[in-house]
Amino acid sequence: MPETGRMLDDLLDVVGIGNAIVDIIAPADEAFLRAHGMAKGGMMLVDERKAEEIYGQMASAIIASGGSAANTIAGIASLGGRTAYIGKVRDDEFGRAFRHDITAVGALFRTPPATTGPSTAQCLILVTPDSQRTMNTYLGACANISSDDIDEELIRSAHFTYLEGYLYDDPAAMRAFHSASEIAHAAGRRVALSLSDPFCVERHRGEFLHLVDHHVDVLFGNEAEVTSLFECGWDEAIARLRQLTELAAITRGAAGSVVLSKEGPIEVSPEPVHTIVDTTGAGDLYAAGFLFGLTRGASLRECGRLGSIAAAEIISHYGARPQTALRGLIGQTVSP
Amino acid sequence: MPETGRMLDDLLDVVGIGNAIVDIIAPADEAFLRAHGMAKGGMMLVDERKAEEIYGQMASAIIASGGSAANTIAGIASLGGRTAYIGKVRDDEFGRAFRHDITAVGALFRTPPATTGPSTAQCLILVTPDSQRTMNTYLGACANISSDDIDEELIRSAHFTYLEGYLYDDPAAMRAFHSASEIAHAAGRRVALSLSDPFCVERHRGEFLHLVDHHVDVLFGNEAEVTSLFECGWDEAIARLRQLTELAAITRGAAGSVVLSKEGPIEVSPEPVHTIVDTTGAGDLYAAGFLFGLTRGASLRECGRLGSIAAAEIISHYGARPQTALRGLIGQTVSP
Numbered sequence: 001m002p003e004t005g006r007m008l009d010d011l012l013d014v015v016g017i018g019n020a021i022v023d024i025i026a027p028a029d030e031a032f033l034r035a036h037g038m039a040k041g042g043m044m045l046v047d048e049r050k051a052e053e054i055y056g057q058m059a060s061a062i063i064a065s066g067g068s069a070a071n072t073i074a075g076i077a078s079l080g081g082r083t084a085y086i087g088k089v090r091d092d093e094f095g096r097a098f099r100h101d102i103t104a105v106g107a108l109f110r111t112p113p114a115t116t117g118p119s120t121a122q123c124l125i126l127v128t129p130d131s132q133r134t135m136n137t138y139l140g141a142c143a144n145i146s147s148d149d150i151d152e153e154l155i156r157s158a159h160f161t162y163l164e165g166y167l168y169d170d171p172a173a174m175r176a177f178h179s180a181s182e183i184a185h186a187a188g189r190r191v192a193l194s195l196s197d198p199f200c201v202e203r204h205r206g207e208f209l210h211l212v213d214h215h216v217d218v219l220f221g222n223e224a225e226v227t228s229l230f231e232c233g234w235d236e237a238i239a240r241l242r243q244l245t246e247l248a249a250i251t252r253g254a255a256g257s258v259v260l261s262k263e264g265p266i267e268v269s270p271e272p273v274h275t276i277v278d279t280t281g282a283g284d285l286y287a288a289g290f291l292f293g294l295t296r297g298a299s300l301r302e303c304g305r306l307g308s309i310a311a312a313e314i315i316s317h318y319g320a321r322p323q324t325a326l327r328g329l330i331g332q333t334v335s336p
Numbered sequence: 337m338p339e340t341g342r343m344l345d346d347l348l349d350v351v352g353i354g355n356a357i358v359d360i361i362a363p364a365d366e367a368f369l370r371a372h373g374m375a376k377g378g379m380m381l382v383d384e385r386k387a388e389e390i391y392g393q394m395a396s397a398i399i400a401s402g403g404s405a406a407n408t409i410a411g412i413a414s415l416g417g418r419t420a421y422i423g424k425v426r427d428d429e430f431g432r433a434f435r436h437d438i439t440a441v442g443a444l445f446r447t448p449p450a451t452t453g454p455s456t457a458q459c460l461i462l463v464t465p466d467s468q469r470t471m472n473t474y475l476g477a478c479a480n481i482s483s484d485d486i487d488e489e490l491i492r493s494a495h496f497t498y499l500e501g502y503l504y505d506d507p508a509a510m511r512a513f514h515s516a517s518e519i520a521h522a523a524g525r526r527v528a529l530s531l532s533d534p535f536c537v538e539r540h541r542g543e544f545l546h547l548v549d550h551h552v553d554v555l556f557g558n559e560a561e562v563t564s565l566f567e568c569g570w571d572e573a574i575a576r577l578r579q580l581t582e583l584a585a586i587t588r589g590a591a592g593s594v595v596l597s598k599e600g601p602i603e604v605s606p607e608p609v610h611t612i613v614d615t616t617g618a619g620d621l622y623a624a625g626f627l628f629g630l631t632r633g634a635s636l637r638e639c640g641r642l643g644s645i646a647a648a649e650i651i652s653h654y655g656a657r658p659q660t661a662l663r664g665l666i667g668q669t670v671s672p
Contacts, residue, residue, distance in 0.1 A: 026440075027659065027660070055436065056436070058436075058440060059440050059441070060401065060410065060436075060437040060438070060440045060441045060657050060658075061400075061433075061436070061437060061440075062398050062399065062400045062654075062655055062659075063398065063399035063400065063433060064397075064398045064399065065396065074396065092429065093428065093429040093430060094429060097397070097399060100391065100392070100394075100396075100397070101396040101397060102396070104362075104394060104395050104396045104397075105395070105396045274610065274611070275610070277653075317613075317653060317654065318398075318653065318654070318659065319398055321396050322396075323363060323398075323654065324363070
């Protein structure tokens, strides 16, 4: 097994498990989305042929490592947290770029790449003039994740295991999800889940409701995801969440976020952003800031504030990985 | 020969010839440059092994098509000009991304990719906190450009042939440069040259002086490049340029630019930029706006203004290709 990043010589704050994806990001107009039947703001799964067809019609693009949980892990590392990532790439150019980027920010990434089979996963992201992103994912090598890749040592050693809902889109990845969650709880650790996307919630609503009720200690999502989960309006969704979850942090775009716990709801303001360029990764980086705060014993309000700061950095440029060391943005309130 | 982009059914405004490169861009501090012996602001040539060594130590990066002349051609196309590009990639993932990006913006690119030999060229770009970029280029497949790639039909049909000085860094590319320049002049077309980089000027000073004196109709450069070319200070360099060249446009960073012609020097102010993020491509995009203006019969002052507008867009984000259609930024003064 290739050993990249630093050795596991102390406790980890968070280990993330997700689909290891490289993003290909370009501007597009609303007509482009309509012409391709894309649901704005969502993530659609596409096969390799369809991915090539969409790419062939996209504008000049930039390429950057992505993947929801990977973005969160990169964000926590950028804040100064000790992190690891588990996910499957192929041993191709994009796979090497993914490995470079997550280890460069300081995360441990020792999942071996696939040496045969489909190429590293790609997400074709269209950014409309309103800065909203619409995603088309070819899962490629992600489908090759196996139980051998679920690194028990990493999971047992991490305070939090962070799982993305997108893992449910592939049977092998879903098995990896369950296996990781069981290992974490057996070791007395906490499990955090991102609901990922309202369409993902729709595809797996029953399973997600069961997970949230029985297996998740910290839940992340946005307004569209939680209203889709419970098939109801915002107020009722909040009430249901308070019954089912110990701790949930729900983002509401420009309206900030709401943290739900036994203490009652806490409303968190968004951080000001001069120009919103691309909202890709906003939820992922909010989760990064929030989880980092939890691992540092910050108050829930402070956790929400850290999430807002990390999200504000990510939406100010193309791509879902920080272009600035986030620890420089959070001030002295939380020690690295 | 693969036919990509639109057909050559009418005159072209500009054909560009250059090293076809994919940029890998990451933030770095001054200590990183010192540790690797990099000359800040310049471009160093590196071999594949050295490129891998530098990449292995770089921060999380974004990948975007680059190449000096290719950036200029993409900029002219984004302004609404009719363009073509000649340059050599390999048939690998980065080569496909390069081809996608330049054809997506509307340029004709029909140079066949190499099917053997080194991989597509890469430029490892370090962006320091002052937004200055320092470049390390592995030329890879660029060395495989041959006289067969110098597409006479394109060059004869273009009002301007735009050549980058960097072509002198490889013998095959230098021969392509000369061949293209001869074809253009034989067809009664004009030749524009970018001096590229002060270190490039130093490597080829004698040849560049000869070129500027005898073979170049429009010269682009910056203050460091022209003072290196003549090995003197700014005022004397300007005087020498006025003797040697018919038309020159010289950028001075935050001080704007100076256009030199028989009309006398014209000082052009820079466009205001809210936050300068990455100066990669500033000179390339200035040349794009300026050349686009020339092809539209704009005044030299207006050409300089168009250059400043295009440069201002490119330095507001990572990467040297426009993230916005430039024709939307230039108002109604010049018709596409």
